[in-house]
Amino acid sequence: MKRQSLLTRKKRGPPPTGKGELIGVRIQPNQMTALDDWIDEQEDDPSRPEAIRRLVELGLANAQRAGGHIKKSSEMAGQEIDRLGDPSATDEERQLRKRRLIKGPREFRDIRSDRAKGRHHRP
Helix, strand or coil: CCCCCCCCCCCCCCCCCCCCCCCCCCCCCHHHHHHHHHHHCCCCCCCCHHHHHHHHHHHHHHHHHHHHHHHHHHHHHHHHHHHHHHCCHHHHHHHHHHHHHHHHCCHHHCCCCEEECCCCCCC
């Protein structure tokens, strides 16, 4: 009887768990080129899905850090406004002025690029 040799191919990426949600994404040619360039820079040459997972993780980590910077800058601005505020104004008036300065004029709030326009809903 002849021996059969089985070749086992090494699978790329994390082992399948069946727990993740499959998301189909259409990627434009310039984004695909940038993705492939990023993959080429990696030492372990990840697959496209693995590269996308890593980039999502990096993006989320940076977004969390950026949120902390925004909060800290808002606190610093508030402290400086308190320091420079009019001591003769009532406490209520100082709080109103501070809130207006930190939030900005109403007509500019809609065009701010660092805030989300709305919540993204998932099905």
